[in-house]
Amino acid sequence: MSAARAAWFLDFDGTLVELAETPDQVRVEAEVVDMVRDLERASHGAVALISGRRIEDIDRLFAPLRLPVAGQHGAERRGASGRLHRYPANRRGIGTMHGMLRAWVERRPGLLLENKGSTLAVHYRRAPELAEPLGTFMLELVARMHGSYCLQGGKRVFEIRPSGMDKGSAVLEFMREPPFIGRMPVFVGDDISDESALAAVLNLGGTAVKVGDGDSIAPWRLQGVADVHAWIRSSIAARSSEEEAG
Structure with missing residues (x-):
């Protein structure tokens, strides 16, 4: 798949980075930040992280890269414009x-x-x-x-x-906004909480990828974080080949 035609939605823990014993033990290596930045450039900004973590935690882990992101399973969301949307919590x-x-x-x-x-x-x-x-x-x-x-x-x-807020609803909100609108959505995730987003992209005719073992609605599967990185890099390379050919 070429990165240029897709709207990329990526889970974080267990997808872009390995799970750790506690959330604060997770680190994002520089090469992972560089890979996501390259994907963002290849897709003209159509990359968003969809996480159960808070947005401020994702920003800290990916600094200095600042991406569109949904945190807390969609209870907070920042679009490509930088506008922040927050669910009015009780x-x-x-x-x-x-x-x-x-x-x-x-x-x-x-x-x-x-x-x-x-x-x-x-x-x-x-x-x-x-x-x-x-x-x-x-x-x-x-x-x-x-x-x-x-x-x-x-x-x-x-x-x-x-209730009513999940990763799937976050993906649907992003798909109504530039630069995601009109693109083929891709979601990659490893956990039960990702199933709503996998279902959302399938309903939009997109690509749903489950990472690791376990039942899933996703028709495509990658075995682990290393395979996710390899697939993303191959998509970036496909975009580079298109530019050279064009």
């Missing part, structure tokens, strides 16, 4: 759930709680035996919010996010 509800989660987590070593502002995440990679009781407790918290929030599973993580 701060009181998030605060209540955060307080109850913090008390629950503090009594159980090995869990890591993140308050991202519009979403809450609890990582249980260091305590996998707590997955079932943790999921049950977080479902109980969500039920108290009367449908305004939902529970999202992932790789050794549970997240509470606003």
Whole structure:
């Protein structure tokens, strides 16, 4: 695939970089930043990162590169114009759930709680035996919010996010804006939370790529992060060949 004709939507953790034991242990190597910058140039700016992380965290990891990005599963989004869109979070509800989660987590070593502002995440990679009781407790918290929030599973993580906001909705919003509009969307992701975005690009006639093992709606698959890098670089090279031929 040539990079020039696509609108590229890329998950971050587990797709562009390997997963780490905790989110703050992840680093982005300079060659990965350079690769994404080259893809951005080859696609005339039609590259966006779609992540569960906060936008400010993505910006810090990719500095000095500043891209269109959706953070917190679409609860915040920055378009190519630089305009920032934020879901009007229920701060009181998030605060209540955060307080109850913090008390629950503090009594159980090995869990890591993140308050991202519009979403809450609890990582249980260091305590996998707590997955079932943790999921049950977080479902109980969500039920108290009367449908305004939902529970999202992932790789050794549970997240509470606003209902109706997901990675798929973020992709659809980007596809209504330049420079993405009119292009063939491509989404690459590795986790359960990416399935909504994979479905969105398929519904638009685009290319959906699942990274790693596990069930997925995606008809295409890459085995790991190294394969993602190789595929992106081959797409950039195809664009360079087109320019030389033209």
